[in-house]
Amino acid sequence: MTKEEISKGFQELQNAICTRLEEVDGVSKFQEDNWSRPDGGGGKTRIIKGNGVIEKGGVNFSEVHGPVTDLMRQNTEISADSFFATGVSIVLHPHNPHIPIIHMNVRYFELSDGKYWFGGGIDLTPHYVISNQATQFHKGLKEICDRYNTTFYLKFKKWADDYFFIPHRNETRGVGGIFFDHLSENPELTKFDIFNFCVDLGMAFPELYKYQVEQGKDLSFSEDEIDWRNTRRGRYVEFNLVNDRGTKFGLVSGGRTESILMSLPATAQWEYCKEIKPSSPEESTLNLLKKGINWIQC
Amino acid sequence: MTKEEISKGFQELQNAICTRLEEVDGVSKFQEDNWSRPDGGGGKTRIIKGNGVIEKGGVNFSEVHGPVTDLMRQNTEISADSFFATGVSIVLHPHNPHIPIIHMNVRYFELSDGKYWFGGGIDLTPHYVISNQATQFHKGLKEICDRYNTTFYLKFKKWADDYFFIPHRNETRGVGGIFFDHLSENPELTKFDIFNFCVDLGMAFPELYKYQVEQGKDLSFSEDEIDWRNTRRGRYVEFNLVNDRGTKFGLVSGGRTESILMSLPATAQWEYCKEIKPSSPEESTLNLLKKGINWIQC
Numbered sequence: 302m303t304k305e306e307i308s309k310g311f312q313e314l315q316n317a318i319c320t321r322l323e324e325v326d327g328v329s330k331f332q333e334d335n336w337s338r339p340d341g342g343g344g345k346t347r348i349i350k351g352n353g354v355i356e357k358g359g360v361n362f363s364e365v366h367g368p369v370t371d372l373m374r375q376n377t378e379i380s381a382d383s384f385f386a387t388g389v390s391i392v393l394h395p396h397n398p399h400i401p402i403i404h405m406n407v408r409y410f411e412l413s414d415g416k417y418w419f420g421g422g423i424d425l426t427p428h429y430v431i432s433n434q435a436t437q438f439h440k441g442l443k444e445i446c447d448r449y450n451t452t453f454y455l456k457f458k459k460w461a462d463d464y465f466f467i468p469h470r471n472e473t474r475g476v477g478g479i480f481f482d483h484l485s486e487n488p489e490l491t492k493f494d495i496f497n498f499c500v501d502l503g504m505a506f507p508e509l510y511k512y513q514v515e516q517g518k519d520l521s522f523s524e525d526e527i528d529w530r531n532t533r534r535g536r537y538v539e540f541n542l543v544n545d546r547g548t549k550f551g552l553v554s555g556g557r558t559e560s561i562l563m564s565l566p567a568t569a570q571w572e573y574c575k576e577i578k579p580s581s582p583e584e585s586t587l588n589l590l591k592k593g594i595n596w597i598q599c
Numbered sequence: 600m601t602k603e604e605i606s607k608g609f610q611e612l613q614n615a616i617c618t619r620l621e622e623v624d625g626v627s628k629f630q631e632d633n634w635s636r637p638d639g640g641g642g643k644t645r646i647i648k649g650n651g652v653i654e655k656g657g658v659n660f661s662e663v664h665g666p667v668t669d670l671m672r673q674n675t676e677i678s679a680d681s682f683f684a685t686g687v688s689i690v691l692h693p694h695n696p697h698i699p700i701i702h703m704n705v706r707y708f709e710l711s712d713g714k715y716w717f718g719g720g721i722d723l724t725p726h727y728v729i730s731n732q733a734t735q736f737h738k739g740l741k742e743i744c745d746r747y748n749t750t751f752y753l754k755f756k757k758w759a760d761d762y763f764f765i766p767h768r769n770e771t772r773g774v775g776g777i778f779f780d781h782l783s784e785n786p787e788l789t790k791f792d793i794f795n796f797c798v799d800l801g802m803a804f805p806e807l808y809k810y811q812v813e814q815g816k817d818l819s820f821s822e823d824e825i826d827w828r829n830t831r832r833g834r835y836v837e838f839n840l841v842n843d844r845g846t847k848f849g850l851v852s853g854g855r856t857e858s859i860l861m862s863l864p865a866t867a868q869w870e871y872c873k874e875i876k877p878s879s880p881e882e883s884t885l886n887l888l889k890k891g892i893n894w895i896q897c
Binding site for chain 2: 348539553558559561572573
């Protein structure tokens with residue numbers, strides 16, 4: 302599989318996901334911005350906003366290439382001169398506090414010396430954690446993982462717990478999902494298999510989200526629940542700006558700021574030492590923002 | 600001057616500033632949280648919020664000590680075993696978009712081998728930049744600097760331009776101010792002089808802010824102006840979480856999260872590629888968020 306085929310596959314994935322997400326949203330359509338990168342390549346950033354399910358969301362495709370930078374060498378041992386990277390990255394922020402925030406990313410990285418790897422992740426950030434919805438989400442991810450390798454789910458689920466974690470809050474970002482990196486062909490999987498794993502995750506993404514949306518979208522919500530949603534969005538901002546290696550790498554390496562920060566919510570809030578009522582849904586949510594919860598008892 | 604005297608001086612500074620800021624606010628009173636640090640020391644975090652001038656603000660005093668951590672050694676060459684640090688740190692977010700956000704910090708750091716230094720800074724972040732208000736602010740800072748050393752203002756003003764800068768936006772945080780670090784006694788200034796410089800800055804702070812408040816507080820504002828205020832607050836969040844070395848060091852070194860992040864606004868917002876009308880006050884503001892503007896023609 303060539304990098305051009307993978308890039309084309311990811312573009313088609315972006316198209317398929319956007320079409321399906323417009324159906325899930327029910328009202329708004331994606332607007333596309335085409336951009337090019339001064340040092341090579343470019344992307345298509347698609348933004349959805351309005352009065353449907355999604356208040357603000359983005360589905361970003363990029364294909365960039367150029368000389369390997371010092372910053373890239375800092376993160377991984379790289380001796381090659383130039384790189385090629387392509388991927389699809391998504392964050393959706395719904396209006397209704399009873400619908401979770403969701404994120405997905407699949408990416409492919411190739412060096413001029415022939416080395417390559419895939420990476421990616423999907424994770425769910427409910428404003429209010431509902432256990433059986435988290436279970437459904439994890440079951441869906443396990444089903445896809447199991448098609449490719451029965452060790453993937455547990456390994457990638459733990460990786461997500463560790464990655465989507467906010468040390469300064471001692472909280473996970475949400476109920477996790479899966480995260481993987483540096484995945485390349487091995488005795489059990491061909492390059493094509495790994496590409497298909499990424500595509501399967503991408504295609505499952507809107508379906509997994511549709512289920513979450515359906516559970517919450519007809520529930521009414523109060524001012525206090527909006528307030529809590531905005532506080533949880535504040536934590537999302539903290540994770541993305543303080544802890545997310547992808548965001549930091551993108552910003553420092555001269556990526557397109559508006560495409561990277563499309564992950565931030567329309568609004569967020571911070572209240573000093575916000576009070577949490579005992580035995581409230583808010584307290585119950587905080588108690589479930591922990592690493593190592595076995596959502597599907599496997 | 601002993602570290603205990605400096606710490607006591609900074610506590611008195613906190614008291615004096617809070618008293619004066621309550622007058623500037625006109626309605627709300629500070630609430631104090633006393634906290635202690637597991638590894639040594641503690642602090643007093645004072646928060647003001649309500650319907651006066653200030654929507655959300657904090658004046659934090661801390662005095663912490665303990666073993667030098669690896670993280671501290673990363674930032675500065677340190678051979679000593681233990682450290683002592685005390686300081687006052689302030690951020691105020693007003694309701695009215697025509698009043699600027701303001702920040703101030705003075706700090707003292709001492710090592711068990713006797714080495715010590717002072718650091719600090721004051722900077723102003725108007726939602727709408729008004730040149731003559733920026734000039735007044737800088738004039739006030741220069742006046743204090745000049746009492747101690749006539750080279751300070753230009754040196755520390757440039758340092759602030761470089762420090763309070765958001766590379767991924769290619770914008771300064773606001774109209775700058777002064778920033779300094781690693782200041783210790785020298786042929787021209789005693790330790791007591793430098794302490795007094797910090798106290799003078801601290802005492803001038805509410806007076807400088809009072810002037811800014813008076814220029815804006817009776818101006819009415821529209822929904823669009825609130826929208827712009829919240830967008831500028833979003834940039835403030837970006838600077839603090841992505842670029843501010845003090846915030847990052849505090850969070851990573853296990854500082855008290857709620858005291859560190861009291862600097863974040865009550866609300867913030869992010870809009871993808873927000874449109875700026877040509878020749879608008881918003882565009883004029885963006886054009887003034889640059890390094891190297893000589894606000895007082897010196």
